[in-house]
Amino acid sequence: MKMAAAGEPHSSLYDTIVVGAGIQGSFTAYHLAKRGRETLLLEQFPLPHSRGSSHGQSRIIRRAYPQEHYAQMMAESYRLWEQLGAEAGAPLYRQTGLLVLGADTNPEFQRCCQTLVQHRVPGELFTAESLPGRFPGIRPHDGEAAVSDRTAGVLYADRALRTVQDEFRRCGGALHDGQKVTDIKPGVVVTVTTTAGVYRAKSLVITAGPWANKLLAPLRLQLPLQTLRINVCYWKEKVPGAYGVSAHFPCFMAICAPHHIYGLPSNEYPGLMKICYHSGSPADPEERDRPPEASALPDIERLRDFVSKYLPGVVPEPAVVEHCMYTNTPDEDFVLDRHPEFSNIIIGAGFSGHGFKLAPVVGKLLSQLSMGEEPSYALEPFRIRRFPAPPPAAP
Ligand SMILES: Cc1cc2nc3c(=O)[nH]c(=O)nc-3n(C[C@H](O)[C@H](O)[C@H](O)COP(=O)(O)OP(=O)(O)OC[C@H]3O[C@@H](n4cnc5c(N)ncnc54)[C@H](O)[C@@H]3O)c2cc1C
Missing domain, CATH: 3.50.50.60 (FAD/NAD(P)-binding domain)
Structure with a gap:
């Protein structure tokens, strides 16, 4: 033209x-x-x-949503992703399953369980005692539970x-x-x-x-709108592949306060799991790559703590940190x-x-x-x- x-x-x-x-x-x-x-x-x-x-190679796709309006939209979203992949002749996501992890009394955790049941999404409920038997790489704590969404996976972003x-x-x-x-x-x-x-x-x-x-x-x-600079962190597995897609390790979303922590099995960088904090520090998109003050990294501190407590086979120090932007509404x-x-x-x-x-x-x-x-x-x-x-x- x-x-x-x-x-x-x-x-x-x-x-x-x-x-x-x-x-x-x-x-x-x-x-x-x-x-x-x-x-x-x-x-x-x-x-x-x-x-x-x-940008980047991966995003989580899941039906486990605490809000009904997104759970409803996800049914069609999966079909449209499938259709686009078929039109292009290339799969756009890999099914890995996802675990939602939280205190069993947490209202958001319970709402996720409800939407999964209501929308007949295949999955399973685990207690803190039963989870390590199925996923030995995760160490939940007393009073916590997990629910799986088997339809979830990783979109090749x-x-x-x-x-x-x-x-x-x-x-x-x-x-x-x-x-x-x-x-x-x-x-x-x-x-x-x-x-x-x-x-x-x-x-x-x-x-x-x-x-x-x-x-x-x-x-x-x-x-x-609040624009946030997100640290996209990758963490080294102590045994390469133990938390990988080939070992059938799932994505996870841990319901933590004040913000969630989520993870994806190692894939895009061999031997490194993507584990991120679902928030960041306020930043203008034009200044995203300006080096932050050391004091502006509480997210990485929280992630280190989470990895040490929950993922015993992962080194609790990020090996690679990349950047991305969130644009949040209240x-x-x-x-x-x-x-x-x-x-x-x-x-x-x-x-x-x-x-x-x-x-x-x-x-x-x-x-x-x-x-x-x-x-x-x-x-x-x-x-x-x-x-x-x-x-x-x-x-
Ligand atoms: C680290 C990270 C992890 C995430 N994980 C997940 C996940 O697991 N699952 C999930 O569902 N979502 C996830 N998200 C969220 C998801 O990636 C975003 O919601 C989505 O990419 C937003 O897309 P967008 O098109 O709105 O914004 P953008 O991708 O930022 O696109 C906006 C575009 O507009 C262009 N533009 C702006 N101004 C102008 C202008 N004046 N003229 C011309 N062009 C302009 C920009 O250059 C840009 O290309 C994640 C996001 C991040 C950062």
Whole structure:
């Protein structure tokens, strides 16, 4: 497709422009192109890149959710992941199972057990005494229990992102990377200016990850989003492979206060398990890779403590630390909604560190909103109006 010179509008009028080619924007664009909509996906960095939230080789996929609305969406999400893998001829996830570990009286643990039963997800309940018999690598403590979700596993994240972008292009979509969106003019036709051109569309979807509020500020909207720098830690197994996918070690999610700890069996780095804290330190996405103060690493201290207490076959010192961003809402539910003033501008944001597995459904919902269709799920938990109105700006 011919590109317009900077400052000169592109001659095409797109049905939809999607800003941000992370997993959410890429799935939104894919659904739109599959439905025959003329779609342009814009990305600020040359692809692939590791500056946002969707890079890296692995993400957990699970049906064990304490909230019913996500448990419901996950049934369809699994089908859509399966379908995308079949279209591309490459599997996008590996089933490993997942253990939710927590105090047996913990309400979140109990809600996970309930959703698994309610949705007839195959799994098993373990006590602190019975768990080591099945998974000798984990040492639970008195009063703790575990429930397994056998359908869970590891999504091959980089491969999944590349695949959905390839399928989007195969369906006729245009993906322009290395073009930062610098201006958005709302209207019946939205005009989007990038560092390389000017484009017009009947609707716009903003899926800009940790940059969402930067794009929304000129549109007179600020969401209560907190951007967090996450330390992605890999830990050495004392016996290589003991906690690996080949040894059938599962993913796990330990319900801890104030934030969970989760782990994935060793796979992407042989002999290293991925074990992370489900929170981080506030950071602007542009400054993610600035070395943190030593005092800003309480997450790694908590992880060391967890590994020593629960995973006797893992060295309690991270061998590799990488970085990624979370964009959290106060309730950790997503934002999937229209802009309150400009109804043809749709926002997908605040995926709060658990949005990858749900991206096929998120993309479908955002595409439905942009096409003016009734969304397939109730969007109440995701509406912008659930947040208290911000105080009026100082005069
Ligand atoms: C360490 C870590 C572990 C995680 N583990 C899991 C897990 O196990 N399971 C799970 O389900 N989820 C997990 N998540 C969460 C999941 O990865 C995110 O929810 C998801 O990737 C968010 O995708 P996104 O598309 O919203 O954001 P991003 O991937 O950040 O994409 C936004 C894109 O917008 C682009 N952009 C921004 N501004 C502009 C602009 N002005 N012009 C053009 N482009 C722009 C950015 O460059 C970026 O590519 C994890 C996240 C992290 C960080």
